[in-house]
Amino acid sequence: MVVIREWVNWLTVLSLLVMIFTLPFSKSSVEICFVIALTLWALKRLLFRKPYTYFAPSLKQILSYPNLPIYLFVLANFISIFRSASLALSLKGLFFKLLESVFLYFILAETINDRRKLNAVLVTMALSMLLIGADGIFQYMTTVGDFLRKYPQAGRITASFSSSNGFGGWLIIMLPLLFGIFYAGKNNKPKKAISVILWFLIGVLMICLAGVLITCLVLTRSRGAWAGLAFAVIFLMVVKKNRIFLIIIVLIPLALLIATPFFIHMYLSAGSQDFLFFIKKNLVLIMQNIDIVRTNLWREALLIIRDFPIFGCGLNTYSIVAPHYKSALQEAGIYPHNSYLQMAAETGIVGLSSFILVITSLFKVSITNMRKIKDTFYGYILVGLLTGLFAFLVHSFFDVNFYALQLVNLMWFVMGLIIAVQKIALKDEGA
Template structure:
């Protein structure tokens, strides 16, 4: 049974690598693969525990699980056929629209089939967190998950940069046209930029977790630590960060680069002020990421073009701001119930006041979630994110473990970057980005919940024999 549990954990690592490969898992066939993958993983986990899953580990993640589960229950309710009286009570506007077209029954959702598809995705998101609670049950495994996230971002960055530098005109697998802008295996450049922003932040956290907190007592000790650092895994991770920054700049994503810069600056400032027993090299690391990576490396690989796009940005030339403004009218008509998850492209043409082209997303996830899920459900998800941020912040202030504090700092940066980036784009719509972000929210909670010594929280019999999980708490 222990071997099944380990296989389930490695399947989780493989899933992290797989998610961005099939077009960011943003096609129905691609996200269906991920849904079956997670379902199979859940079945294996139940078998590994012989059907006796302990509930003790769930207590530390109750807010994350409850928030996601309650949201999925609401999406389920949106997709159910309701009697006209009940529908009129919850959403008079939806009842009016269905009766206007002579429908035999009505739903809160104005596109119940797409809402049902969204429900299946949401269940997969919730089940992934449930699986991770039991599988990522030690500091060693937590580091492995973060390392695989960084590796996945590096592979995406390397592939995206090579396609641009080699002037490849079509993507190697799906035959999409390439126009000299890094997209990786994603279709949309901003989705790659968002994915790289998250993986970069987690990479920074991983490096911070390996920095020394005690001062060098002599010049000999300083040189020794310097050489050890150059020859250690930190340099591999540092090289990964450079590769990812190059690809991030090559996406020409204005807000993607801005979000990463802001997340690094704000997260670094929070660390310098609140980090418990902060490493002496933390200031140098944050400064080098901002100065060396963003400015020097970025200048060599196209940062000037990103700056030019920012300067040339004009509300008069952009139509996305009009989409946001007109979407406010939808929120006004459906403030509490929303129009149904994944229904934006259905309802928006009714509120469009000019021919600005086809928009299947609001290019602002705050607005789109309020349109589709309603204000209360959106606030519920916001609370889940804020609580994860609070737990990560508590970790860097109170815990002694270098591993937990460093990874928690990476989570803080990722959350800040995501909250900035989704204000101008729909980065929570592709499954690769959404699942990775949800996994980061789990990691933020795990940094506070997992034991300091890295022992397993709850495992099948004898499953801790092969892992050798011993990581001393560093002070």
């Protein structure tokens, strides 16, 4: 039975690996892999648990952080259904969006339970970075679009994502994780000569890959993603006061500075305009764009929150409620370009507060455990994941990442992986 259980575990892991690898370019693959992982996870519980504990977690598990806030978050979303503007849309959002993400979190946290499985996930994510980074550069350098989805760049690269902001959201999770993997490997240098050569070559490849991903981030021209990464650097300074991370803090702006000429080239002919005038002109245009479009959309969301303050207008109903709040002259955007405002509009202050509780609990537990973990491998991976998640959460203030299938699944995948890393590290160290 133990062998069968391990086989089921590895099949679940395999479905998760395919899911995270194909996530940037195949929504159908994400859905199929999730269904397979959920089925195997349920099968494992049916076969290898006592009848009264098939799916019911223990009281200790329910009351633990961040599990309890997650249950409260689901409850808040469920309650919002009873005052929903569309019961059908809310039920669809509950069962096919929210619960999918939450189950993904629990499956990750439970299934990735040793270092071999964790390494498999990290290698798969690194290979995905390599593929999507190459896709983004290919899209920028050619006129045929990216090679995975044939999306044209239209001045801002998207790689296989439908928007440059979506690509930016993916990049700012992956970049800190890549640095975490690099330094985790750096501190685990092998002793055999052949292994050392291979270790060195992989290190060089990862440095080149980091350069590719940073260049892609610049070429997305996603200001929200840039802001997310900038705030993540500050988070890193506060959480991990370490000379190595201070070097990273210097290297990232330096890399962005090196990539700046490519960014400028998209706007300027050589010597055609004064550079300072160019900066001033485009900053004004940026501010005007934010004032005219995004501020109006945020105001619209605030009006919905004013009318539905406690439990919102109903999960997954923003697109049908928002048109009633538009003026004749207002921009015709559907979503508010702010995940938190949309969440508050749909599920009220209760829903938004419960989500913030989920995030703060996750970071509180993770930072506490990070200081207990002595193995630098797990420490660097955990820091990379937390930093990427923090960047993503900041970026979500400027976009609707929580409502994009690929990005919200990536967020909950990373959250589950954060818990899994801690459990593995503390188990290995006997804590």
